[in-house]
Structure formats: structure tokens, C-alpha cells
Amino acid sequence: MEMAKIGALPDGGCCRLALTDEDKAGRDLFLDWARQAGCKISVDSMGNIFANRAGRDDSLAPVVTGSHLDTQPHGGKFDGVYGVLAGLEVIRSLNDHGIVTEAPIEVTVWTNEEGSRFAPSMVGSGVFGGKFGLEEALAIEDSEGNTIGSELKRIGYAGDAPCGSRAFAAFFEAHIEQGPILEAEGKTIGVVTGAQAQRWLDVTLLGQDSHAGTTPMPMRKDAVFGLARIVVAIEDLASEFAPDAVCTVGEVAVSPNSRNTVAGCVDFTIDIRHPEEAPLGEMHRRVHAILEEVSDQYELGLNARDVATVPKINFDPGCMEAVREAALELGLPTRDILSGAGHDAMYIGNVAPVSMIFVP
Amino acid sequence: MEMAKIGALPDGGCCRLALTDEDKAGRDLFLDWARQAGCKISVDSMGNIFANRAGRDDSLAPVVTGSHLDTQPHGGKFDGVYGVLAGLEVIRSLNDHGIVTEAPIEVTVWTNEEGSRFAPSMVGSGVFGGKFGLEEALAIEDSEGNTIGSELKRIGYAGDAPCGSRAFAAFFEAHIEQGPILEAEGKTIGVVTGAQAQRWLDVTLLGQDSHAGTTPMPMRKDAVFGLARIVVAIEDLASEFAPDAVCTVGEVAVSPNSRNTVAGCVDFTIDIRHPEEAPLGEMHRRVHAILEEVSDQYELGLNARDVATVPKINFDPGCMEAVREAALELGLPTRDILSGAGHDAMYIGNVAPVSMIFVP
Numbered sequence: 001m002e003m004a005k006i007g008a009l010p011d012g013g014c015c016r017l018a019l020t021d022e023d024k025a026g027r028d029l030f031l032d033w034a035r036q037a038g039c040k041i042s043v044d045s046m047g048n049i050f051a052n053r054a055g056r057d058d059s060l061a062p063v064v065t066g067s068h069l070d071t072q073p074h075g076g077k078f079d080g081v082y083g084v085l086a087g088l089e090v091i092r093s094l095n096d097h098g099i100v101t102e103a104p105i106e107v108t109v110w111t112n113e114e115g116s117r118f119a120p121s122m123v124g125s126g127v128f129g130g131k132f133g134l135e136e137a138l139a140i141e142d143s144e145g146n147t148i149g150s151e152l153k154r155i156g157y158a159g160d161a162p163c164g165s166r167a168f169a170a171f172f173e174a175h176i177e178q179g180p181i182l183e184a185e186g187k188t189i190g191v192v193t194g195a196q197a198q199r200w201l202d203v204t205l206l207g208q209d210s211h212a213g214t215t216p217m218p219m220r221k222d223a224v225f226g227l228a229r230i231v232v233a234i235e236d237l238a239s240e241f242a243p244d245a246v247c248t249v250g251e252v253a254v255s256p257n258s259r260n261t262v263a264g265c266v267d268f269t270i271d272i273r274h275p276e277e278a279p280l281g282e283m284h285r286r287v288h289a290i291l292e293e294v295s296d297q298y299e300l301g302l303n304a305r306d307v308a309t310v311p312k313i314n315f316d317p318g319c320m321e322a323v324r325e326a327a328l329e330l331g332l333p334t335r336d337i338l339s340g341a342g343h344d345a346m347y348i349g350n351v352a353p354v355s356m357i358f359v360p
Numbered sequence: 361m362e363m364a365k366i367g368a369l370p371d372g373g374c375c376r377l378a379l380t381d382e383d384k385a386g387r388d389l390f391l392d393w394a395r396q397a398g399c400k401i402s403v404d405s406m407g408n409i410f411a412n413r414a415g416r417d418d419s420l421a422p423v424v425t426g427s428h429l430d431t432q433p434h435g436g437k438f439d440g441v442y443g444v445l446a447g448l449e450v451i452r453s454l455n456d457h458g459i460v461t462e463a464p465i466e467v468t469v470w471t472n473e474e475g476s477r478f479a480p481s482m483v484g485s486g487v488f489g490g491k492f493g494l495e496e497a498l499a500i501e502d503s504e505g506n507t508i509g510s511e512l513k514r515i516g517y518a519g520d521a522p523c524g525s526r527a528f529a530a531f532f533e534a535h536i537e538q539g540p541i542l543e544a545e546g547k548t549i550g551v552v553t554g555a556q557a558q559r560w561l562d563v564t565l566l567g568q569d570s571h572a573g574t575t576p577m578p579m580r581k582d583a584v585f586g587l588a589r590i591v592v593a594i595e596d597l598a599s600e601f602a603p604d605a606v607c608t609v610g611e612v613a614v615s616p617n618s619r620n621t622v623a624g625c626v627d628f629t630i631d632i633r634h635p636e637e638a639p640l641g642e643m644h645r646r647v648h649a650i651l652e653e654v655s656d657q658y659e660l661g662l663n664a665r666d667v668a669t670v671p672k673i674n675f676d677p678g679c680m681e682a683v684r685e686a687a688l689e690l691g692l693p694t695r696d697i698l699s700g701a702g703h704d705a706m707y708i709g710n711v712a713p714v715s716m717i718f719v720p
Binding site for chain 1: 537538541584585587590598602603605607613617620629699700
């Protein structure tokens, strides 16, 4: 729990935003521990950290595990950190038992997984996995105009190793599930088979501000009424694609947001996810149709932008089988599970065999 | 248009918040004009201004008109100001034609009609009409802790006359309609018969923040879904009480307001109005029933507070008839109309015969 003290919040969570002084303190603490465990440290040009424990044959590509140390502004104690510390614990246990592995073992810390200070998320693993270019990633700015590149230099984590140059024999990311399924079913290990497909939309409905007392109902162009019909239709759509679909309207901004003014404008987000591409594609088409239909009905201007498209990701069957067998040996109940959220492992899957291990 | 230059906004409107330097400048300009027109000025302890033009018999109670000079932060050029300047124009016209009225004529400027700097609204006329106590009103604070009393002193408008001590023979407030009806029907004068009844509610729905990707739909407590069902039901309720009912959800705050987080909390307002008390009472009961039903269905905590109850107000039939006859003489097309919004005249109606004159 030493790590959880860095950026600790009064309610028990953590705020350790990427590349802040808190993130640096977390990284420094990890390096202390990794060096004490006998690891050799390497940092790449994206600030990704690799703590290497030598194997019998160091010409072999390492078997790698790890996750991230940064958090959301109101992050939990365990998200990300769990995967890093679990990897360190593997190395300590091997040390304690004097075991030498054939290939080296490595623990990673990926830079800026959360994306809450520097959008988008999973940038360190994204550059490593070829999703983003290095220069493009280093130039990403926070809301105050600081770049990832300048902040990496400031906290001393702009490393020498080229990002993406390391070969991995396999990558296993351990992570808390972030969902209620394992706990509800009493399973200790989730064998993660991949990640569901996902679409993000940003929507603006443009009506007309007018006086709440003096504008008769038929003369209104009320963006909040439009929003409400759309949200109801989206919830119904999720039911139609039950049990696998999830739909969320998490962000809403009403303007002018006054008690006695009919709202002339609403901006909101839509997040839709499904384990399979084909039904998600159908849901995505239906969402656009709902937006058109309701905005027509309420005479609202519509601006609907697709802002993210995450395809379905399938993890490596060999890696999944390795997780399943290890759990069986240890007598831990398992369950195959699909990741609902994004994780570094998804981008690493582009350049190495990958699976994840979920814990409740 | 001299008045509209004070606090002018780039988009053509005005920002002249109550008891700011801009409000003082507007008041000073009015006093200049009123003195030039030969009026005697009196200011009461609430900063309400009375510009008196002597009649043949000054022992008679004056016939009074006027409105307010303060505006919303993005107010229009004419709201309120129109009624004050229309009163001044009446006096100038009487002067131009050398007419002496039997009773004196007075033009009023009521303090803090808008309520946007100092809530609630219509405080100057409210104290005059006995709705609020003087001490209570003077103690009202803006968001920076300045009181109405201290700001009246600062701008030099804390007057000597006791507030509410003046007798009015009648009060006629001229005002822009703030609605589209007169313009749509090509009527020049709205004979205002009163003001509709009104209820304001503040509502909080409390669900559970959860991850948009990993929380199955049946395990969610999504406050935005609850909000949407409530807004749809409220719109349907307005249809049921058509054509007279108006219902508005103008203010919405979603928490944590994040694209990939199921919203655990929504705060919003409800404004319902109807020309008659009985149907509005029924609508008000139905709104509470909707809130209970939806929050039960979505397993959301509900906190619904009634924050304002404005009864139906009937203006004086004699005053209304006077407006109607005057318009007839001038050949102006009229229409009886109910006020959808609040106006100073409503509180003055407690202590004098009142009507209003709407213009498109």
C-alpha cells in the first residue's frame, strides 16, 4: 500500500495523473523496488519502463507482464498499479525460491494509460504497438499546453531506448476486472479472451432558447426534450441487443442551463459496445437513425460525430491457455471473460502474443 | 437607444445587473431625463424610484406606470427598460401638448426585478407590495457576499422614503410580451388579464457511478436514463394538459459527467405553469408521481424539493378595461393575454389596482 500513498485522496482513492510529480514519485518507488529485486532497468523514448530479470538464456525474448501507474483524477488504489505490482511480486517470488527461468522475465510500466491528462488513452503502449507515431505522441498537450515530450523530460523519464524495439515472447497484463462479474460469480481468475468492439459519438442538438413561461409548447425547439427521447431510444436499443450490448450517455451539457429558459442547445456523448463487430455495426447505424429521427421530430439541428471506433480484439489462444492451465494448477476457479474497457495489452497485441488476467 | 449603450453587449443585448455601476448609470440617466421633463423625484428605502408629474389635484393618489432598468447577464435591450421609457414618453407627450391631468402621473423604476444578481426576482416591488420584509430584502447577498442594502448605499440609491408608503390610484406596467403570440397574431396591444400559476421543483436522482464498458445493463443505476424517462413523461403531461400547460426542464447537471462512466447522479429543475390553479395542482401531483415511479423503476435515490409556488394572479378588471378602451380609441388591435412570466405588477397588485400592457 506504499504506492497508494502517492497522490492519495481523502476518500481512499488516488490521483496520480500521468507525468505529474506524483507519477514521477510512483515511478521512482517502482524503480527502487525493481532494483532491490535485482532487475536491470531500461526506459524507452515514450517513458515506458522495462524491469528485466535475467533468465538462463538472455538471447531469448522475455516473457513480459505489467500495466500502468498513472490514475484517473479520482482513480482507485488498484487499477493499473495492481498489474505492475503483481509482476514485481512474481519476480520477488522467483527470487525467494531461487528459481531461474529459461527466458528473462520483464515487468513494464506503460506511460499515460488513462488519457485523462493527455488524451487519448494508452499512448505509451500505443506507440510501442505501432498505433501512434512517436513524434505525434510526444506532441500531445494537456489542457495547459504542456506536452508529453516536455513533461517526460521534466520528470526525468525521457529514456534512450527506441520505443517498440523490444521483442516480447508473450505479454500478460494482470488487471482488476473493473466490472462486477467475477465477484458475482465467485471466480478468482478471469481468462480474458479479448476486448469488445466500441464506438464513441459526440452529438450536438441545436434548438432555440426561449422563455419557459411565455413560449407555448408547440412553438418550442427544446433540446432537452430531444435529448430525453434519444436517451430512451438508446436504452431500448441496448435491451434489443441484450444481454451483450452496453450503451451509455455519460456526459451532458445543457445551454443556457437556466431554470426558466427552454434549452436551445445540448451537447452529449454516446458510448456503445458489443462483444461482436456485426451487431455493434448494426447498433451504430441504428443510433444514427435515432438521432436523425428525433432531431427531425423536434426540429432540432443535429451534428453527430463519430469520434472513436475500436474494433473487436481477440487475444492469443496460446496465452489464454497458459493462464487457464496455471490457474488450474493452483486450484483457482476461472471463467473466460471479455474486457469491457481498454487496456495497454490491446495495443501490445499488435506486436506480440497477448492475454490478460482479470481479478475480481 | 441611449439607455441601451449602458452595459451594451457585442451581440446587441445588455448586461446591466441590479445595483452595479451600470445599473447606477442607467438610473442616473433616467433621473436626468425625468428632471428635464419636470418631474419631482423620490427614492424609497429599497431604491425604488418614483418620478412624479404634478396633476391639478395633488392630494389625489397618482396614476402610476413603470417597470425596471436592471437586466439579465445576457438581457435584451427592451425588457423592463421599455416600460420605464414608455412612462417617461407619456409624461413628455403630456408636456408637449400642455395637458394637465387631474391626478398626478408617476413613473417607477423597481429595484432588482431580474433576480439574477440577487435572488429572488422582483424584490423592490415585492417589498413595496408586502411580499418581502424590508430588512430581509436588504440582507439578500450576491455570490460575492455583497448585500442589496450595502450596494444601494454604495451607488447612492438607498432613499429616505419608507418603502410601500405611497398610495397608487392604479398601476399600469408596459412590457414586451417575451412570447411569440402577439407577433404571430398581428396584435399591437396585449391586455394582460393576470399571470399564470407556477411551480418550481429541484430534483436530484442518485444512482451509482460505474464503468461504461464493464457494467452489464441490468446491474446499472444510471441517473441519465432516469432523467430521460422523467423528461419524456413530463412532456407527455404537458400534452395532456394542452393547450395551456407549459413544462420545462431547463437546468441539468450530470455527475461525474464522463464519456465512459455511467452517471451516478443528476440534478435538474422542473418548471410547470398553467393559467388556472386547479389543473396546475393536478399537474404538480402528477409530476411528483412520475418522479417516484421512475426513480423506483431505476433504483435511484430521489430528492424532490418544491422551491417556488406562484399562485394565479388576476389583474384589476377596471384597469384592463381602461387599456382596452385606450387601444380602441387609438385604433390598435388588442387581444387579452395572460402573462407567462413574472413582473413587478404582480406584487403591486397586492396594494393597488393593476394591469399590464404587452407589446409584441
